[in-house]
Amino acid sequence: xxxxxxxxxxxxxxxxxxxxxxxxxxxxxxxxxxxxxxxxxxxxxxxxxxxxxxxxxxxxxxxxxxxxxxxxxxxxxxxxxxxxxxxxxxxxxxxxxxxxxxxxxxxxxxxxxxxxxxxxxxxxxxxxxxxxxxxxxxxxxxxxxxxxxxxxxxxxxxxxxxxxxxxxxxxxxxxxxxxxxxxxxxxxxxxxxxxxxxxxxxxxxxxxxxxxxxxxxxxxxxxxxxxxxxxxxxxxxxxxxxxxxxxxxxxxxxxxxxxxxxxxxxxxxxxxxxxxxxxxxxxxxxxxxxxxxxxxxxxxxxxxxxxxxxxxxxxxxxxxxxxxxxxxxxxxxxxxxxxxxxxxxxxxxxxxxxxxxxxxxxxxxxxxxxxxxxxxx
Amino acid sequence: xxxxxxxxxxxxxxxxxxxxxxxxxxxxxxxxxxxxxxxxxxxxxxxxxxxxxxxxxxxxxxxxxxxxxxxxxxxxxxxxxxxxxxxxxxxxxxxxxxxxxxxxxxxxxxxxxxxxxxxxxxxxxxxxxxxxxxxxxxxxxxxxxxxxxxxxxxxxxxxxxxxxxxxxxxxxxxxxxxxxxxxxxxxxxxxxxxxxxxxxxxxxxxxxxxxxxxxxxxxxxxxxxxxxxx
Numbered sequence: 330x331x332x333x334x335x336x337x338x339x340x341x342x343x344x345x346x347x348x349x350x351x352x353x354x355x356x357x358x359x360x361x362x363x364x365x366x367x368x369x370x371x372x373x374x375x376x377x378x379x380x381x382x383x384x385x386x387x388x389x390x391x392x393x394x395x396x397x398x399x400x401x402x403x404x405x406x407x408x409x410x411x412x413x414x415x416x417x418x419x420x421x422x423x424x425x426x427x428x429x430x431x432x433x434x435x436x437x438x439x440x441x442x443x444x445x446x447x448x449x450x451x452x453x454x455x456x457x458x459x460x461x462x463x464x465x466x467x468x469x470x471x472x473x474x475x476x477x478x479x480x481x482x483x484x485x486x487x488x489x490x491x492x493x494x495x496x497x498x499x500x501x502x503x504x505x506x507x508x509x510x511x512x513x514x515x516x517x518x519x520x521x522x523x524x525x526x527x528x529x530x531x532x533x534x535x536x537x538x539x540x541x542x543x544x545x546x547x548x549x550x551x552x553x554x555x556x557x558x559x560x561x562x563x564x565x566x567x568x569x570x571x572x573x574x575x576x577x578x579x580x581x582x583x584x585x586x587x588x589x590x591x592x593x594x595x596x597x598x599x600x601x602x603x604x605x606x607x608x609x610x611x612x613x614x615x616x617x618x619x620x621x622x623x624x625x626x627x628x629x630x631x632x633x634x635x636x637x638x639x640x641x642x643x644x645x646x647x648x649x650x651x652x653x654x655x656x657x658x659x660x661x662x663x664x665x666x667x668x669x670x671x672x673x674x675x676x677x678x679x680x681x682x683x684x685x686x687x688x689x690x691x692x693x694x695x696x697x698x699x700x701x702x703x704x705x706x
Numbered sequence: 707x708x709x710x711x712x713x714x715x716x717x718x719x720x721x722x723x724x725x726x727x728x729x730x731x732x733x734x735x736x737x738x739x740x741x742x743x744x745x746x747x748x749x750x751x752x753x754x755x756x757x758x759x760x761x762x763x764x765x766x767x768x769x770x771x772x773x774x775x776x777x778x779x780x781x782x783x784x785x786x787x788x789x790x791x792x793x794x795x796x797x798x799x800x801x802x803x804x805x806x807x808x809x810x811x812x813x814x815x816x817x818x819x820x821x822x823x824x825x826x827x828x829x830x831x832x833x834x835x836x837x838x839x840x841x842x843x844x845x846x847x848x849x850x851x852x853x854x855x856x857x858x859x860x861x862x863x864x865x866x867x868x869x870x871x872x873x874x875x876x877x878x879x880x881x882x883x884x885x886x887x888x889x890x891x892x893x894x895x896x897x898x899x900x901x902x903x904x905x906x907x908x909x910x911x912x913x914x915x916x917x918x919x920x921x922x923x924x925x926x927x928x929x930x931x932x933x934x935x936x
Contacts (some may be wrong), residue, residue: 330814330823332809339811339852537863621807624766626796626867627824701766701806704880 332622332631333638336615344478347607348646354600355651356658358676363659363666368589370667372498372582375437376573379420379447381543382552384568385559391576392568393422393540394498400565402508404510405445405494405542411558413550418445418509419539421511424501429479430627431553434471436504437497438481440511446545449505455490462510466490469503481506482514498581508539599678605687608640611689616698637688644684647676710742711778711821713875713908714763718860719772721758721931732758734931742875742906745899745921747913752927756912759928760777763910764799764878765791777875796825801908802898804881806861808853814864815840815849821871839867843897859890866894870901877902879911888917895921 337344375589378395387398402419409417419483421440441447445459449466455475465486467473473488480486486506495503506514546552552569559567568576578586613621619632634678652673659666721733732755740746748756755867761767762774764779765788774782777798781788787793792807795801808817815836822832840846843863853861862882869877879898883891897916919925925936 330820330829332811332820335816336811417715433807617807618809618811621803623762623792624795624801625824626822627793628790628792631824698767701761702767704764704801704803 330588331638333642336635337639337642338346338441343470349642349645349650349653351604351607351647352650352654354603355647355676355680356654358600359655359668359673360659360662360666361589361596362665362672362676363655363668364662365586365589365593366667366669366672367662367665368582368585369578370494371500371551372577373574374494374698375422375423375439375497375503376403376570376577378439378450378495379418379543380450381446381570381573382544382546383559384565384570384573385542385546386540387570388562388564388566390483391580393420394573395576395580398540399538400540400542402539404565405442406542407540408542408559411544411555413555414544415545415550416544417544418442418447419508419510419542420447421515421540423496423511423515424497424513424669425481427479427481429471429473433548435480436467436471436481437499437501438511438514439503439505440508440514440539440679441505442508446543447508449490449492449495450478452490453490453493455488457490458507459489461507463487464506465510466488466492466505467601468495468502469493469545470473470496471504473504475672478618481510484510484513485516486510488640489682494665496665498577504622512539521549599681604644604683605690608636608643609690609694610638610682611639611643612688617703619695620700620703623698623702627697633688633692636691636695637685640684640688640691641681644680645677648673648680681694708751709713710744710773710906710908711741713742713777714738714740714910715773715775716759716763717771717773718777719759719762719774721755721762721767721769731912731931733762736772736931736933738926738933740876740908740910741903742908743903744923745895745902745909745911746924747911747919747922748926748928749913750814750934754928755931758931760878760880760910760912763876765794766803796821798871798874798876799827800872800874800877802862802865802877802879802882804884806853806865806885808856808861808864808868810853813850813852814845814856814860816866817853817864818871821868824874835871836867840864843867858885859894862890862894863897866897870905873905875905875907877907877908877909879913881913881915882911883913883915883918891915891918892921 384392386392387400389397390396392398405417405419419442423438425436425438427436461487463484465488467488469491475488477488478485556569557568559565622632716736716738718731719736722729722731724730750756762769775868787859818836818839819832822835840849845863848856883894898909
């Protein structure tokens with residue numbers, strides 16, 4: 330006879346309500362884990378997208394994601410000719426606000442050369458950029474659809490393809506345009522400002538600088554050697570892919586990451602206390618029944634099983650409800666919520682440990698109960 | 707006194723709580739024998755040692771001195787001689803409480819069967835035995851009801867069925883009729899007497915209920931931890 334299940338069935342509504350409450354708490358914990366992962370994944374997405382081995386940037390800077398970097402476009406040819414480099418491409422990044430469907434849309438514009446590295450890895454819908462101007466590939470999170478047009482700067486662009494998971498560290502969805510369009514966006518003045526400059530006799534000069542040049546190495550080529558060679562040029566600096574990712578995590582999103590990490594730690598601690606309190610209270614409410622069980626001859630293992638089984642069922646139910654809820658609502662979060670099976674398993678392990686520890690407190694109290702307390706009251 | 711075998715043999719049992727100035731002697735040199743088929747009552751004012759003696763016989767409380775023999779097995783002689791006292795209680799002793807103390811999450815039948823489950827009976831045999839006992843106690847029509855839905859008399863009869871489930875030869879009852887009216891109290895005591903005779907068991911009852919004094923073979927009076935008379 331399983332006393333734990335009988336007891337649960339007896340107070341089913343209350344138990345389900347407790348499980349649901351715990352499930353909501355687990356939803357919050359899982360969402361924080363997902364937000365933390367999402368922050369890191371978003372930060373790295375834009376760095377990983379070009380699948381580069383080396384980033385060549387302006388000397389004295391930490392690359393286009395940490396600070397402003399401007400290098401001549403011609404650097405791409407110089408890098409492409411270096412030993413071990415398979416291909417190189419110039420790339421540009423900027424944030425812009427664009428009007429779309431009556432709302433303001435904040436976009437992260439990535440300019441790249443379609444025949445060179447730097448573009449989207451995989452087109453989820455539509456096609457890649459096929460002309461030199463006025464086409465773009467957008468991340469789905471922009472809300473843009475293929476075939477739609479959107480005004481960026483002075484020109485209207487046609488959305489020809491959609492990608493997924495392309496955004497900057499701040500969570501702004503990315504759009505890919507050609508490098509020449511991106512450079513024009515960066516330098517072109519609006520017509521009124523241009524007329525003022527013309528009246529003053531200032532000749533508009535389009536800058537030919539880009540944010541970085543990325544290089545992909547030939548198989549077996551030495552990445553560190555290329556980086557060291559580039560660094561010998563006074564006006565350039567070179568970062569390996571690993572260094573670029575490290576800069577992003579340790580500099581650009583570090584505070585946000587630590588903030589969320591700390592909050593997650595506090596949340597886990599609170600959850601542990603709440604779980605322990607629920608289980609301990611459940612046990613304390615049954616002390617009279619435990620005394621009766623002891624008096625009629627129930628061995629310790631029966632009483633321990635009653636407490637531990639209920640604690641584990643509670644923990645497992647809370648975890649399951651939390652997991653189902655977060656998987657149901659995670660796509661409604663404004664920023665990406667990334668949950669790996671590993672995260673869910675780690676949380677399950679933590680809950681299991683907390684349940685066992687909390688059961689230990691309950692078992693300790695139960696073991697101390699004098700069977701005589703069942704008599705005479 | 708009946709001629710049945712001695713099921714409870716308490717010799718020179720003493721129990722004190724605390725030491726020095728705070729020492730309280732709850733039992734002093736108590737000798738008591740109860741035979742199979744006997745129904746006895748422990749009487750006395752509050753603090754006289756009735757419940758302490760019941761707890762000693764029920765192997766819940768270790769005496770400070772003396773010897774306790776239950777159903778032919780010496781279980782205490784200066785110290786417990788059995789390591790697993792709960793198993794001893796399960797096998798030899800049935801308890802009936804003042805407030806029935808049925809487990810609220812089990813049905814009437816399960817409350818009886820749980821004892822048999824603990825004793826290692828199979829589920830089918832346990833349920834059959836529980837059903838038989840509830841039938842015998844005329845409460846089988848409430849077998850599927852939870853204790854909260856039972857009347858006081860029904861709950862007490864289920865509690866008696868639970869106490870008898872594993873066929874113990876010693877039944878200890880603490881104020882078993884306190885929650886019942888005079889008529890029902892008499893019926894319960896008649897039932898216990900009948901069971902004691904049929905199962906060759908003895909019943910030791912702590913009670914203040916004067917209405918049922920005539921249902922006992924012996925009235926054992928305790929005063930300041932000593933047997934006053936028998």
